[in-house]
Amino acid sequence: MRVNLLVGGPLTLVPKETILERQAEAWIAVDHGATVLLKWGITPAVAIGDFDSTNQAEFARLKDHLTDIETFPPAKNFTDTQLGVKLAIDNYQPDCIDIFGGTGGRLDHLLANLFLPLQAAYHDYVEKIHFIDRGNLVDYYLPGQHAVHQAPGMDYLAFVTLTPVKGLTLLDEKYPLKNWSSSIPFSWSSNRFTAPINHFSFEEGVVAVIRCRDIPAQ
Numbered sequence: 001m002r003v004n005l006l007v008g009g010p011l012t013l014v015p016k017e018t019i020l021e022r023q024a025e026a027w028i029a030v031d032h033g034a035t036v037l038l039k040w041g042i043t044p045a046v047a048i049g050d051f052d053s054t055n056q057a058e059f060a061r062l063k064d065h066l067t068d069i070e071t072f073p074p075a076k077n078f079t080d081t082q083l084g085v086k087l088a089i090d091n092y093q094p095d096c097i098d099i100f101g102g103t104g105g106r107l108d109h110l111l112a113n114l115f116l117p118l119q120a121a122y123h124d125y126v127e128k129i130h131f132i133d134r135g136n137l138v139d140y141y142l143p144g145q146h147a148v149h150q151a152p153g154m155d156y157l158a159f160v161t162l163t164p165v166k167g168l169t170l171l172d173e174k175y176p177l178k179n180w181s182s183s184i185p186f187s188w189s190s191n192r193f194t195a196p197i198n199h200f201s202f203e204e205g206v207v208a209v210i211r212c213r214d215i216p217a218q
Contacts (some may be wrong), residue, residue: 002096003088006033007081008053009101013133030084033101034062048087049080079112089125096128103133135215140208145201150193151211158210159188165205173198
């Protein structure tokens, strides 16, 4: 099954239409994401976080509408997003965890989210965690041979090595790469699809693949 999370990133980057299409699916709300989901007519199964981005009136409404709210102190060893993903794993053992609202805004939040799947608690779910916004789809891959499907309107393709990587090969992208290795993180950005499905492989490490497009200025 698929579990969806809405966290507290800028709503300008959140694809509301996609969320509404998934209204009947399982939802976990992280902090202010709970207020947004209720506003959009979706009642999450659980709301979790320290709720420091939720005012008193909003939190009172959450208590009126939700049966499961898990609160944590602001001073803790995990981010609210980490707590939400761990809850999804523990409660559902899902095949897919799609996270909305996890990009944009503060850079430290973005980096914490981008590197989240590398932590031991999420190791078995690395390839099941995805970040989605209006201009980007972020997927994670472990070593092997892989196919990447082009998403509608997203012409760009980036390969981001999050760990030391060995033997990265981009087989049929516009800008190919052969047997590349590195001991530091690196972003091969602004590549492009040459067909509806492109392919890549690598031997060691973790690679984030970003399918993306330019977002017009608001």
